Amino acid sequence: MRSVTFTQLLRETLAAELRRDPSVFLMGEDIGVYGGSFGVTRGLIEEFGAERVRDTPISEQALTGVAIGAAVAGQRPVIEIMFMDFITLAVDQLVNMAAKLHPIYGRTCPLVIRTPPGGGRGYGATHSQSLERLFAGIPGLKIAAPSNASDASALLQTAIRDNNPVLFLEHKLLYPQRFDVDDELPAPLPFGFARVAREGDDLTIVAWSHQAFVAERAAAQLAAEGIDAEVIDLRTLCPLDTDTLIESARHTGRVMILEEGPKTGGFAAEIAAQIMEQAHEYLEQPVRRIAGADFPIPSAKNLEAACLPAYDSILALAREWMS
Amino acid sequence: MRSVTFTQLLRETLAAELRRDPSVFLMGEDIGVYGGSFGVTRGLIEEFGAERVRDTPISEQALTGVAIGAAVAGQRPVIEIMFMDFITLAVDQLVNMAAKLHPIYGRTCPLVIRTPPGGGRGYGATHSQSLERLFAGIPGLKIAAPSNASDASALLQTAIRDNNPVLFLEHKLLYPQRFDVDDELPAPLPFGFARVAREGDDLTIVAWSHQAFVAERAAAQLAAEGIDAEVIDLRTLCPLDTDTLIESARHTGRVMILEEGPKTGGFAAEIAAQIMEQAHEYLEQPVRRIAGADFPIPSAKNLEAACLPAYDSILALAREWMS
């Protein structure tokens, strides 16, 4: 066991994959000597060279499209979109090309798009968004959204070895967090299997990415108060581990879903809908969503905090339910 | 009363707005002499000239961005994105700029984006998508999705006079449909008020755009079988008329939501989640979604049909519920 940051383990994972498979290469803005805006690729260019740790001009649309073409031709590109907000520029390439390659053309497109969503750093409305909503449910795309270093490493390996386009979310608040991990990198984790981060009988908290990290903390605090929360960390949104969700919902009868992005139209709605469709008669309470405000994320600290889902709401809702 | 096509009434409405307000202008690809891919703007260039019915090169990103800039500077642009699939190229401009103008900068951005979603024409995977999911719930954007000519005219007037960016959906299967309408154009309709297309006691069908048109037909057929369906045509997705939805759900206790796009991650999930949050104890049945398959829309007729929501599923579910 050792303690590493989320960033460090991602970097080690990328290095291992680059070593393992010569068709893997990295591409993105300022990922070379600069090491990426959040430092994930720092140092990799020294070992793997500028051909495989490829800096690009500021051209998100083309860099995504180039990666898609290279992937279909036989490479396994792992691209970095510096902030998830910028992926808006590549929606056409991902939705109209990458997502169609297998279902329509019958081709494989082994492509990973790494990108950090999330607020909490005061970066403002165009550097803080959680935009998985743009891609969740687009048929043909997969989405991984780990909440800790070990899962991130395991899922990233799977993503790189998968023959489909995978959107890989690295919440920016997770980067500096330290986690206890094995000395060896974890084995790849199959997609579509949620992690039951904590078993519990009273209620279920469903979350992904940084909110799952938050959920574990909340559950620990609730446990101290005698409330026994089950925490389901989805790990991947597409495919979605519906079985685990439904089972937990039936077991506890009370489900809250956390989502950092704005509540309306978010992916939590999908999860809520599925749970209600399949576990309606077991629910003691309607499924509730604790999500971001329906407002762009402002830069001022106090305004930003008001727009992100509040930790206290989790506790408050749990207490309300169990009182 | 007279009978006109959806296309014709949209054209008359655009003409009336162009006449009413000199700051209104139209912009898009091939909207001039060609009259637009679906003929909506046909003939308008003759009356209003090429400055106000402005053809653009194939540059969706810039044409959207130019419209945003012009809107903030005082114009009221109405742009056409030829197929909704192409709006993927303008996601950055709409999400990162248009949607932020009022909430972040405190400016107005009176912009309308007209675009046709929808399959059923065999146009294939990149000319058939219903992509409202990309924008529904992005704070700062409004979405109108009329199901008939009169509503389309009324909502388009509102959209043009609104000081916010409005995405205006014109389903391509509606264009050639004929509707009975008043001789005069209807008055503008406020956003956020659903139309109860049919009152009923047994169950509620919620839909928008072309699916609402379908829902009315299904309700009529169900009525003949003795099933009394209420049909709610949302008219606008953002803002959403939650009050009408909840009231109907409480009244009938059975709600199905129709959506043409793929089921997973669609806007029907949001509606389902809201209904369950606010009418849980009134529901006799879990809210159900009848939606498109989680597959890109293939071009072959029989495959396409298999990917679009089936009319018969509406009837079947209603019968199942009421048997």
Place this chain on the structure above:
Amino acid sequence: MCMIRLFEEAIERLFLEGRVMGTAHTCIGQEAVAVGTAAALEACDAMTTTHRGHGHFLARGADPARAMAELFGRETGYSRGRGGSQMMMDPDIGFYGANGITGGSIPFATGVALDAKLRGTGRVTVCFFGDGASNQGVFHESLNLAALWKLPVLFVVENNGYAMSTSTVRGLSNTHIAERAGAYGIPGASVDGNDFFAVRDCVAQHAAASRAGQGPALLECVTYRLSGHSRGDARVYRSREEESAAWENDPILRLEAYLKADGTLTDDSAKTLRDAAHARVDEAIRFAESSPLPDPASLQEDLFA
């Protein structure tokens, strides 16, 4: 060229007769670009196309029967009926298709070229697109990347005078598209796209340079779309006189005249060729129409690889 023409004419007829549905864009009048380019390439080379891509595909060696079956939405089509006119690929012959989004395959082609460079395969990729597509942002981004990285890719723009109803003067601030090459410091050339030999020689020359590591080039083939943009185009944006004049410049007639003049072709051999092409297209239609429909149940397993 003749077979492509007949294939496209057949499609226009089949649409009119309601035997083929959906949409398609024919390349009547532009055949010399497709065939001239294909003639200049080697077996290892690659190609991407546009919405108007049947000609490119056939010139590259596609099976007309499977292409036709795709248009008919049959299981035997290149995309098993899922793709239709705009979405077919056949990597086995180095053909990487289009996707229905104007300009969408420009970065894709650049990526195929990046793969070739990374693996050192000596492959050159030809990226076809139209004058209209050259106004898309991704054109600019891709050419900059390709030039910066000296990728073996030839950007072949078919300047056929129109993007739908928008003539080049109304769509391009500088209608000399080849001059856009200067922005990227790469070679640009403009040729008569209705002259098979001019196209072939220009592509061959730049393909050799590109293969030798000199990076991309932007080649403009000036041609004319004799057909409408797509089914149901009343062509109100141009005059019938303009069209008649353009028909005088039909690339097939020009090639035929040339070959006859230099004795390569006789009236007889021309007829034989034409009959053979006819037969292939007829056979393609027969094959397509008698092929089974795809099974909707098969979609279930096809979403992911």
Place this chain on the structure above:
Amino acid sequence: MCMIRLFEEAIERLFLEGRVMGTAHTCIGQEAVAVGTAAALEACDAMTTTHRGHGHFLARGADPARAMAELFGRETGYSRGRGGSQMMMDPDIGFYGANGITGGSIPFATGVALDAKLRGTGRVTVCFFGDGASNQGVFHESLNLAALWKLPVLFVVENNGYAMSTSTVRGLSNTHIAERAGAYGIPGASVDGNDFFAVRDCVAQHAAASRAGQGPALLECVTYRLSGHSRGDARVYRSREEESAAWENDPILRLEAYLKADGTLTDDSAKTLRDAAHARVDEAIRFAESSPLPDPASLQEDLFA
């Protein structure tokens, strides 16, 4: 210029001290572009900026106190604390801001110019962006549109040698950005961006032409970003020697030397100016820090107009 420099230096200090949060990009070394351009414009003219936009905003006449308050996230800021460094506008002084997306305001500026043309206001819009932004597709699309429609907009690219860590030779296939003008058939010019007079004269000349209906131009101001890209940039991508050399070319020192040489400025008057600038920046910080925080409850009504 001096005030801009002091404003930016203050911001770097305030970040280090943890008094300002979030992010900001300072324009130290590029002040002559902002001030030279602003000096060439008229009151009715408009401007858009980039993530590195404080200098442009101040040069255009922004109130440093309200700009500083925005950085501090206060109610008195230009965007009432909602926007931060990259998202401020003040249409009253013809300033239309940026949005944090590199290249994002290029079509916006083009739209402001379209409005000017439609209303015949005689307004010229200056669109600032960086060498890195010129690789975005929307740059290409916007310049084509502006050229095609002869819009009164000047595209002023600040070629400061880097886009984050990416030097222009590693980002642009042709580093002479002004040469990209040829692709659109518009005038292109390159000037020494650290020479206040050169910038001013070049912008004035092209603004006059643009105002007279001659359409857009692409003006490249060659300069150098003396500061890091943003907070926490260790500048591993360039040498300290390169930076020292660039400091020798500091536009403020150059202007000061010039003005002293021709007698316009004395040591005394320079000191007076500098003290005044210092006082304004200090006052801006005082104003910002003593301003109230925005009220989160106010967001509720602000989503829609």
